Amino acid sequence: MRSMSELPHAGPSLSSREDGSNGFELRTYKPEEAARIYQELEVPNWAPWLRASPETLAKRAVVFPEGQIAIWKGKRPIASISLNRFNYDGNPDNLPTWDELAGYPSTYEETYDPNGNAVAMMSINIHPEFQGQGLTGDIITAVKTLRETLGIKHIMGSFRPSQFGDYSHDNPRANFTTYSHLKRPDRLPQDAWLRALTRNGMDVLRVDDFAMMVPDVSMEEFEEYRRTYFPEKWRKMRPDVWRCGQTGIWVVGRNGATYLEGNVWGILEDK
Numbered sequence: 001m002r003s004m005s006e007l008p009h010a011g012p013s014l015s016s017r018e019d020g021s022n023g024f025e026l027r028t029y030k031p032e033e034a035a036r037i038y039q040e041l042e043v044p045n046w047a048p049w050l051r052a053s054p055e056t057l058a059k060r061a062v063v064f065p066e067g068q069i070a071i072w073k074g075k076r077p078i079a080s081i082s083l084n085r086f087n088y089d090g091n092p093d094n095l096p097t098w099d100e101l102a103g104y105p106s107t108y109e110e111t112y113d114p115n116g117n118a119v120a121m122m123s124i125n126i127h128p129e130f131q132g133q134g135l136t137g138d139i140i141t142a143v144k145t146l147r148e149t150l151g152i153k154h155i156m157g158s159f160r161p162s163q164f165g166d167y168s169h170d171n172p173r174a175n176f177t178t179y180s181h182l183k184r185p186d187r188l189p190q191d192a193w194l195r196a197l198t199r200n201g202m203d204v205l206r207v208d209d210f211a212m213m214v215p216d217v218s219m220e221e222f223e224e225y226r227r228t229y230f231p232e233k234w235r236k237m238r239p240d241v242w243r244c245g246q247t248g249i250w251v252v253g254r255n256g257a258t259y260l261e262g263n264v265w266g267i268l269e270d271k
Helices: 012-017 031-045 054-063 098-102 135-150 164-170 176-180 192-199 219-228
Strands: 024-028 068-073 076-086 118-126 154-159 202-218 235-238 241-243 249-252 256-268
Touching: 031 054, 031 068, 031 076, 031 118, 054 068, 068 135, 076 098, 076 135, 098 118, 098 202, 118 135, 135 154, 135 256, 154 192, 154 202, 164 176, 164 241, 176 202, 176 256, 192 202, 192 256, 202 219, 219 249, 219 256
Parallel strands: 118 154
Antiparallel strands: 024 068, 068 076, 076 118, 154 256, 202 256, 235 241, 241 249, 249 256
């Protein structure tokens, strides 16, 4: 497996935003840079039970180095994408869940296929300070360049409708599948993240209601999340079901809790 320290010709629009003294750079990140990726991008973007650890990020950079890409402003990572390579048989019904494709642990070491015909965008992170500046398009341009470099046919992803948590807080009876297909008057998705992806060429393949699961969380840890992670967004829906402001829900048992989350499988093809 060959490594790559920088993606040639990827993200050409970055050059138009260089500030001369501390410009933007798009390149793969190294295992020893995983801790910085974690602090700058995982922590501000993900709930604590969903963050990829520095050890997981570092291992991904060993398993599939070409697929772990970041945009840097000086020495600071401001956006990243994590890819895994797999084989897609053309039938959306056969696509795995996010958990199945990531493997356990979610380092890709058990699931990465060096001869796969597809890459899955497993996680895209934009630092909150830099959201709305077109970095999603730069990231996707880099992935398209990588597709050409490695001879990959499909760019895909198990995407997270990121605004469903807030939507379901205001609409307690909200259905995830229905929400995933909601459109604005301009026919673009209501969800901002799905809308951004659609503008970059994504077509929805199917909704996966059980894409991700975080099982066997102790009651002590669950209660700590409730107390410390945006406690105003938690709402008890039934004696054993909690919404938490995230895309998924918590199901509470006698001895612990499990987090369940749906995603939307999509494919990005050149139009």
